[in-house]
Amino acid sequence: MATNRVDALKKKLDRHEARPKAQKQEFRPRPKTPAQPQPQAKPKAVEPKSTEAPARPLLDRRGERPPERVPVILESSGAGDFHLIDSGDGLKLEQYGPYRIVRPEAQALWRPSESAQVWEKADAIFTGDTDEDGMGRWRFPREALGETWPLSLLGVDFLGRFTAFRHVGIFPEQIVHWRWVKEQQEAAGRPLKVLNLFGYTGVASLVAAAAGAEVTHVDASKKAIGWARENQTLARLDRAPIRWMCDDAMKFILREERRGNRYDIILADPPKFGRGPNGEVFHLFEQLPLMLDVCRELLSEKSVGLVLTAYSIRASFYSIHELMRETMRGAGGVVESGELVIREAGVDGKASGRALSTSLFSRWVRQ
Secondary structure, eight states, X not given: OHHHHHHHXXXXXXXXXXXXXXXXXXXXXXXXXXXXXXXXXXXXXXXXXXXXXXXXXXXXXXSOOOOEEEEEEEEEOOBTTEEEEEEETTEEEEEETTEEEEEEOTTOOSOOSSOHHHHTTOSEEEEEOOXXXXXXXXXXXXXXXXXXXXXXXXXXXXXXXXXXXSOOSOOGGGHHHHHHHHHHHHHHSSOOEEEEETOTTSHHHHHHHHHTOEEEEEESOHHHHHHHHXXXXXXXXXXXXXXXXXXXXXXXXXXXXXXXXXXXXXEEOOOSEEEOTTSOEEEHHHHHHHHHHHHHHHBOTTOOEEEEEEESOSSOHHHHHHHHXXXXXXSOSEEEXXXXXXXXXXXXXXXXXXXXXXXXXXXXXXX
């Protein structure tokens, strides 16, 4: 009976997909553009206006590969104002502060656990293209809601926002990495230098800065950087040592390598496809080896870790795991890889339900 009622809810969502799609996105979450790029001819090296990031060959890494821990499942049951209530039939029901939100979730292959009455109390429902790259619109069945609303996680305040790409300004599976960074800073006894690549709305940067880290935040979207600065003010961290860099990630790290700048922790959460502020093109499978190779060179002598998350790609975690181990040859430490999952917590946030897989990850940590 509950499934039939949820099916009826899904039919309601389908009727709304016929409405005109949003023509303008407020912010560009991962991936940075919804369109699949057309093949482009590689610009010649002599062209001064080339938008391609200057490359270099991969370095010849020698030495033993770091020991491995696989598979590792990093699980979040929520934190602060977020938890996953339920999932099923290709949907997920989440709590973000005061709002109950329904969004598509292709990996929710099972039936919902909660009753249809719980799902029908949603405050916001994303309708439209169910693909991660697709645009759509939000429907507010109970009452009209504003574009933004305040949220808090790990002691940091920030803004949620209803965007045209179903995202709300936070990827909650990353909570486990943010907690890890916070713990590393609290145990370090010195300010750690943190580089946050593809930093989006800055929640990870703010969590690190609030713990005492010196942060460099890089994102190609001017709107995302503006949103991150709003979050900085809301979090009362205007005086925190954060550099906000609107830049192409590959170009930025190659410049940092040439300048000799080094970091203690590097977080990289690249899209499978994205564009830089000047039209630079990023393809995950093509550029990931070089990106990790450069990040290895940016690690300080007392570095703590290098964290990679791969979101919305068709691959095994072993792909990025073995790449990370090859990249970190001779560095010691350990490479641990697997999946990030979010555990259903029910309406009250205290239950322990099914685990919803969200992302692949690999991280090198110094022991």
